[in-house]
Amino acid sequence: MAYRWETPASVWLEDEHSGQFELLASEGLGRIDRHAQARGRLPDVARLLGASLPTSCDCAPVYPEGFAFCPNCGRPLDRMTAHSTPADWWGPHSDLFLPRHVPHGLPVTSVPLADSLEQRQSVPHVGRFDVAMRVPPNAHCVFAAAGYGFPVQRLLALAFTRGVLQYWDPMAQLWHVMAPEGADDDLVFTESGYAWLPAFHPQRGEVAIVPTACGLRRLWVNPVNESFRTEPVLEGRIVAAPGQMRSHIACLYQDGQGVWLWSARSDDSERQGYDCGDVPAAGWTQPFGYDGRLFWLHEQGQLVWRPGEAPRFMPWPQGWQPRLSFGGPTQSRDGRLWHIGHDGLAYSFLELGADRPQREPIDGARLGFANLLYRRGHPVVDEPWSGEQVEDQQEDESLVQPLLRGFNSDRSQPSGLVLRFHKYTGRAEDALADRVIARTTIEWIGRRNVILDEVARLSRPLECVPFVYDSILWLHHPDWNQIRGWRLEELS
Template sequence: MSIWLTSAFQSEHWAVGDQTWSRNPATGVFELADYKGWGAPPPACDPLDLAPLVGARVSADAADRAGQSVALFPGPFKFSPVTGKALPAPSTAHRGTWAPPFGDDGCADDSPHGLRLTAAPLGLRSTLTVESLPDRQLAAPPAGHYQFLVSACQTCDARLLALEFARGRIYHWLPHSERWLELRPAGARALGRSTLGEQAWGVAVHDPQGASRIFMPTDDGLAIVSINLIAGTFESHVVGTRCLGAPVLWQGKVYVPMLQEDGKLGIHGLDPAGTSLRRVEGPGLDAASAAWVRPLADRRQIVWMSAAGQLVVKPGAGDTLEASLLPWPPGVVPSFELGSPYLSRSGHLWQQCMLQDDGKGREEGQRFGFVQLGLQEPEIRPASSPRLSTGAASFQLDARLRIAPWFDADVSMDSNAGEVIIPLLESTATSTVLCARVASTMPADSLFASNEAHTATFELHGENDVQFWVARLPRPWATQPFVYAGHLYLYHPDKRRLPGWRIDP
């Protein structure tokens, strides 16, 4: 620790680790002057929002406060330099992370990514009922459609960030003030907008805990975003051209489909620490107008899917990679609205599709099947009825039977069940599945095409099934779950509050 005086105001400056604090000799008041070279917090910053971010100690002693609401001291200070009294320990920091949309940090190369699976534990107390009040409620961010990121962003406390990709906005939830703060661009470049759909947009995060670089697709190119929670700002550096799909972190690099100057689609990769793009070998693909859903990745390949086919990146000769477009087999139409592809026990990914190659129109009947992804001539396994999936767990549309793909193939769908269970998210840590039970007698395709309000019961399936919330919502399957500060939250753009339930350890 070192101390020096400024020449202009004769304030003391204290260097404490990676922080610099200023002290007014007349009042003894300490103020944060710099954190890791990121500058000082804005004057309007509430000290109780700031303290957990920097690990500061808080004193409410009148002698320490010098007329302010509270006094802050550097974390290493165990005693007040004003009174000599012991200072309270810094508040307990939250260290959990969440990468949108399903809490998949994409860091492990030995497991598939892009499914509705999270390693975050999802466990609610068994005494909850639909009449129980949420344990916490957050105000919703300004009107829009959001994805949520939880990260410390290289500070001492993990914070909740709301990303409005259609407008290029980022909001920071201030837990003490209980309000959303819009982060400002630190330079001249604002964050570009993205016209990708809800099923297509996603981010790649190199370091989920620090989130020093967040890779976001925009219509201007791939935005490399660094967030400064102390100053309430962000910096954005854009590389490449318009992103036609979401980026993915795979084998240590970030890959993203982009629109090339010739109007075709190309896959580009970059090192997470750099800004130099390199095009993946392969022909220019006439698929620039396709709506590509969020990518899947396993140790073998990356797959972006659309109605036009599968955009695949695989290892080629030597150390090279090759990109290709695999059309769906004749008569096969992918059903993205039914949830994630399935992960079989052998580790292969299968997409649920409608099979229309029997000459029958949709009015005469539908057949469903599972198509193995990433193959020029894929295996197709028929199913008796559609399933709704997180990737590992699946539910038949009679709302009563949880099954795995291509098992119980003779069980028929009960069209008179009157409700459908829609799995939203599965925890691999606790073997629990978050679901929305929707009251409806519509056929599956009509239900998912509908914007009318439905009564939905949210429940957690596991060793003990728990029903914990009921709401009437349009498109309740669009509800975004996320985990923040030890609570499971549910976000729906039509709700002005985000209810949260404490996660049992």
């Protein structure tokens, strides 16, 4: 016989002979597999559920939520109550806390990184990473750090090209590959740049709306079982990742009649569909939002949509090709968005979202986005087409690739995380491809420039993924055998 204990969120069974507690059910988690409650997973499970752990007794390895003393020996227990958690991280493309005058969907974050990173020793001192984390088994992935309705923050790594969801157990310092609960729970998506729509007021276990090969799905996780499930939001072949403009969400999908733009409010009401005409059915960038509109970019043109209106596809001018790998759109001082491209003879910036776009010629490639722009090793601090600001002539032989801009309303000039390729004089396109860079430094550029680390023989730098988890700035590359991290003490 087993005694049944009911807490506000869970149901536990206590074996009358052994005194061991077994989790039977918990809100939002669905079926609980008793074999999943291995002793090595209990410290993490207890923190997730807010359960209690023993401190000095061996009567049971875990106790239901709210237990302050062992019912067998009376010794005190460690109650896993919720503590203040760091800010959620869904990738810089999903930061909804940015002001409206900053484009949403670009690698720009409102997490205050500069205040901490700029306390480190500045250039020319070369730093080293503070902590390291194991690389996920499936290394080509995007990261999310959030609570998902639980009282503590946890890290997920989604390898979307293979449909593999991975969960970081911070107590055991291990990655767990989560198993799908049903045959329809397939997370593979390869049609465009990746983006997901996080649940900002999640129920327990609710993660995000994710694009898949068969439609938009709502993703739920069960960390106790190490499993996940999905619910359908939109059926159809997704052509481009979803985006959000204030209270509206939208994505491109394809049916037998062509490509359509599907939209709805965040509460899944007011669903609408718009015929996009003869537009490409693959190869779009992840969307970004600005001035009340969502933009998807493609090698053939741009698709622009304002909620309540029909989408418009605008091909690029004849002979002009965008350089989508150079970063992303940037702003001029009057607030317009621009994208870099090449017309076969020279580079230029083209105005986005305009029927008759203005074009501004430039004298060389510029890498970056959202005003964090570099020409070779020098910043561009005025208009996107202005000349670079030369502070050190030796940087003419380097090339800077911005990774992440840190937004701070108190700063007149942008700051951010960059890679600096030293002694590199080749084309920017080659550096961003498979060419091996002999020496690269990871730097924070701001009021004080800090070299965070040094990397030998880096290739495919566009695969570097920065993320923030547990008050640490991490940088991941699929070729590295560990993820490098720098503590953000100011966020603790």
